[in-house]
Structures are given as C-alpha cells and as structure tokens.
Amino acid sequence: MKDIMTAPFMVEMIRTCTNMYAHGWDERNGGNISLMLEESDVREYGDVNRVLRTIPTGFSAPTLDGKYFLVTGTGKYFKNVQYAPDVNLGLVKLTDGGTNAQLLWGFTDGGKFTSEFPAHMMSHAVRISVNPANRVVMHCHPTNLLAMTYVHTLDEKAFTRTLWQMCTECIVVFPDGVNVLPWMLCGTNEIGEATADKMKTARLVVWAQHGLYGAGVDLDEAFGLIETAEKAAEIYMKIAHLPLVNTITDDQMHLLEGRFGVKAREGYLS
Numbered sequence: 500m501k502d503i504m505t506a507p508f509m510v511e512m513i514r515t516c517t518n519m520y521a522h523g524w525d526e527r528n529g530g531n532i533s534l535m536l537e538e539s540d541v542r543e544y545g546d547v548n549r550v551l552r553t554i555p556t557g558f559s560a561p562t563l564d565g566k567y568f569l570v571t572g573t574g575k576y577f578k579n580v581q582y583a584p585d586v587n588l589g590l591v592k593l594t595d596g597g598t599n600a601q602l603l604w605g606f607t608d609g610g611k612f613t614s615e616f617p618a619h620m621m622s623h624a625v626r627i628s629v630n631p632a633n634r635v636v637m638h639c640h641p642t643n644l645l646a647m648t649y650v651h652t653l654d655e656k657a658f659t660r661t662l663w664q665m666c667t668e669c670i671v672v673f674p675d676g677v678n679v680l681p682w683m684l685c686g687t688n689e690i691g692e693a694t695a696d697k698m699k700t701a702r703l704v705v706w707a708q709h710g711l712y713g714a715g716v717d718l719d720e721a722f723g724l725i726e727t728a729e730k731a732a733e734i735y736m737k738i739a740h741l742p743l744v745n746t747i748t749d750d751q752m753h754l755l756e757g758r759f760g761v762k763a764r765e766g767y768l769s
C-alpha cells in the first residue's frame with residue numbers, strides 16, 4: 500500500500516490550493532475545490548479502506564452514488580493546505596444516493612467538507628452528464644471578475660462578449676462563455692441548484708458580488724479557465740473608464756473559431 504501523500508491527485512490538489520492562494524483568489528477561508536475520483540484511483544492508498552465518520556450531505560445526488568471526492572474543508576484556509584493537508588482536506592465517498600458522505604481520510608480536527616458542497620456536487624452531476632470526463636469543480640473569489648460584477652451588466656451574453664473582447668485567446672479557451680447568477684445566499688441548496696443549472700451550458704459561472712465557479716476535466720483545466728477569465732476581467736477593469744478606440748470584432752472572432760477549431764456559443768456572435 501502506498502502513502503496517500505504521494506498520490507498524484509493529492510500532490511496536484513495541494514499545489515493548486517497553494518497557487519490559488521498566491522493569486523489572491525482565496526483570502527481567509529474563501530474558495531473551495533472538489534476533485535472526483537474513482538475507486539481505482541484511491542484503492543492502492545492504504546489509508547482509505549475504512550470509514551472514519553459518516554457525514555450527512557443534506558441533499559441527494561443519485562448519479563454520484565459511490566463516487567469519491569477529495570475536497571477542501573469548511574472554514575479552512577487555502578493558505579494552510581500545504582502545511583496540514585490532512586486537516587484542511589478530506590476524502591469522502593458518497594453513499595445512500597448522495598445523502599451521506601463517508602469520510603475515508605482527512606478533516607482530522609473533526610471538520611467537514613466545504614459549506615458549498617451542495618453547489619459542488621450538483622455541478623459535478625450536471626457536468627459529467629455534459630462531458631463524462633469532467634472531474635473538477637472549483638470556486639474562488641478572483642478580484643477583477645468580482646469587481647466587474649459591480650460595474651458591468653450581468654446579462655450573460657454581454658458579460659461573455661466583453662470578456663471575449665479583452666484577450667484574443669478568451670474565445671478559444673471558453674467558447675461556451677460565462678454564465679451569471681445574480682447575488683444569492685451562498686452555502687444553500689438553492690444556490691447549488693441554480694449553479695448546476697447554469698453549468699448545463701457553460702463551465703464558468705459567475706456569482707455576482709461573490710466570485711466564480713469553474714469546472715474542468717482536471718485541476719489544470721479548471722484553473723486555466725478561471726485564470727483566463729480573470730485576466731480578461733483585469734483588462735476590462737483597467738480600460739472600462741477610458742474611451743474605447745479598438746476592439747476584437749466579431750469577424751475576427753470568426754477567424755479565431757476557424758483557426759482553433761472552436762464554436763462560439765450559439766447566438767453570441769453576429
């Protein structure tokens with residue numbers, strides 16, 4: 500049996516939390532990540548073969564029954580994950596139609612998974628139905644995207660088009676665009692359901708005046724999506740108050756679609 504601290508999924512998770520903190524996206528206990536794993540990913544790590552505790556989830560997610568998730572803990576700081584992964588992270592297996600989570604490793608101080616677990620699990624259920632390879636849901640508080648939700652319309656098409664216009668590669672990285680939720684109370688099943696609904700058509704979902712959700716096939720993809728959208732928002736916040744002299748036109752966007760083999764969200768380009 501191998502030490503779980505050497506597992507590639509653990510190493511990547513710790514590096515990602517550390518990197519997100521370094522980007523300033525996860526102040527204090529802000530942000531949370533869940534990484535879906537299969538039994539085949541975890542079974543060679545001896546530490547995960549017995550149930551330490553069973554934690555009710557407060558929702559049901561039948562399609563995720565039997566899935567394993569490495570997830571950040573509620574109230575835990577991304578800053579600290581690298582120093583005490585076994586306190587700040589947990590490995591759980593969903594059982595009983597997703598209504599219970601068996602803790603197999605981590606949360607050694609008696610803690611539990613993120614308060615945003617419903618939004619994560621409901622989003623996973625939607626994303627694997629769109630793309631069976633999806634494994635990651637990531638939430639954070641990127642500064643410029645958050646700032647943008649105070650000064651830009653929250654209309655999804657307009658929001659997406661603005662981001663696409665800020666950097667040439669945006670339309671290539673997120674041709675599906677960015678969906679937007681108005682301010683809602685976080686940590687609830689309601690925001691979880693609303694987020695999951697938005698995840699049907701895009702891998703990025705903005706929570707106005709709060710932050711961002713990203714989904715991807717691995718930690719790199721989800722991180723890269725957020726990083727690219729945040730870069731675009733940063734440029735927007737630098738130029739929004741200045742006269743706009745140039746932009747990327749829709750004709751140029753169509754050239755990018757052809758060159759990179761992507762298709763922009765239906766109806767978003769003229």
Ligand code: 2HA
Nearest residue numbers: 528529530531615685
């Ligand atoms: O986990 O970011 O949305 C802290 C949060 C809640």
Ligand code: ZN
Nearest residue numbers: 529530639710
């Ligand atoms: Zn948050």
